[in-house]
Amino acid sequence: xxxxxxxxxxxxxxxxxxxxxxxxxxxxxxxxxxxxxxxxxxxxxxxxxxxxxxxxxxxxxxxxxxxxxxxxxxxxxxxxxxxxxxxxxxxxxxxxxxxxxxxxxxxxxxxxxxxxxxxxxxxxxxxxxxxxxxxxxxxxxxxxxxxxxxxxxxxxxxxxxxxxxxxxxxxxxxxxxxxxxxxxxxxxxxxxxxxxxxxxxxxxxxxxxxxxxxxxxxxxxxxxxxxxxxxxxxxxxxxxxxxxxxxxxxxxxxxxxxxxxxxxxxxxxxxxxxxxxxxxxxxxxxxxxxxxxxxxxxxxx
Numbered sequence: 001x002x003x004x005x006x007x008x009x010x011x012x013x014x015x016x017x018x019x020x021x022x023x024x025x026x027x028x029x030x031x032x033x034x035x036x037x038x039x040x041x042x043x044x045x046x047x048x049x050x051x052x053x054x055x056x057x058x059x060x061x062x063x064x065x066x067x068x069x070x071x072x073x074x075x076x077x078x079x080x081x082x083x084x085x086x087x088x089x090x091x092x093x094x095x096x097x098x099x100x101x102x103x104x105x106x107x108x109x110x111x112x113x114x115x116x117x118x119x120x121x122x123x124x125x126x127x128x129x130x131x132x133x134x135x136x137x138x139x140x141x142x143x144x145x146x147x148x149x150x151x152x153x154x155x156x157x158x159x160x161x162x163x164x165x166x167x168x169x170x171x172x173x174x175x176x177x178x179x180x181x182x183x184x185x186x187x188x189x190x191x192x193x194x195x196x197x198x199x200x201x202x203x204x205x206x207x208x209x210x211x212x213x214x215x216x217x218x219x220x221x222x223x224x225x226x227x228x229x230x231x232x233x234x235x236x237x238x239x240x241x242x243x244x245x246x247x248x249x250x251x252x253x254x255x256x257x258x259x260x261x262x263x264x265x266x267x268x269x270x271x272x273x274x275x276x277x278x279x280x281x282x283x284x285x286x287x288x289x290x291x292x293x294x295x296x297x298x299x300x301x
Contacts, residue, residue, distance in 0.1 A: 027065035096286035098129035108156035120298035201225035
């Protein structure tokens with residue numbers, strides 16, 4: 001660490017971090033002043049110090065309030081984590097208190113995983129951590145590694161390749177492919193053979209965050225109706241057409257009742273879909289540990 005870095009750290013205190021976080025959340029200086037018990041002039045002074053330290057405007061005054069710059073948006077997750085880690089360090093047991101935490105967790109995950117865990121995760125957090133929030137960004141494999149390294153996300157879920165130095169992966173769940181068709185499909189009634197599977201048009205999901213890199217071109221000789229970014233979108237289209245979707249079984253079963261779908265065994269040995277968690281190595285964070293427990297619980301709900 002350089003002497004310049006040390007000097008910058010000396011200038012950055014916890015009060016400035018709180019002003020930054022609240023201004024990013026509310027976009028209004030008056031709300032920040034009320035929340036933190038400070039005067040408007042103190043907020044203005046703190047913002048000036050923040051701008052000087054980070055070398056950026058951070059927040060630009062607009063008629064509707066303060067608009068964060070791109071730099072402020074990039075810093076948001078990191079400053080949120082700094083505040084949470086500081087709170088853990090000064091608490092009597094150094095632990096994480098979900099009932100009191102106001103932390104926002106930033107998660108990277110493909111849509112089909114989000115669709116599996118999202119609703120149950122929200123319901124769990126409302127009971128166990130009512131002040132806590134989370135965001136999910138749909139990121140491909142390489143983007144997930146980069147976002148973790150830059151502190152833009154706390155945790156990633158997805159289909160990752162070989163282990164890499166500086167990162168930890170662990171199995172979250174395994175799944176297999178199935179075939180989904182609408183109830184009342186004129187050619188599909190509870191089962192499907194290979195000829196029908198190849199002949200009936202498919203709706204594919206092609207997003208890199210949804211499919212593994214080695215799957216591209218796998219179904220070249222299958223009739224295609226459309227290609228869409230996500231599997232859940234494909235299922236919604238299949239529910240209203242005579243198309244098929246070959247997709248993760250857990251996703252199809254979770255939404256079959258709502259969408260009116262048949263979930264069928266494919267006429268071939270289905271590939272296994274392995275979804276893992278990805279974290280930075282060597283970073284102790286009780287909050288992320290707890291949040292990951294809730295993700296696993298939501299998956300099993």
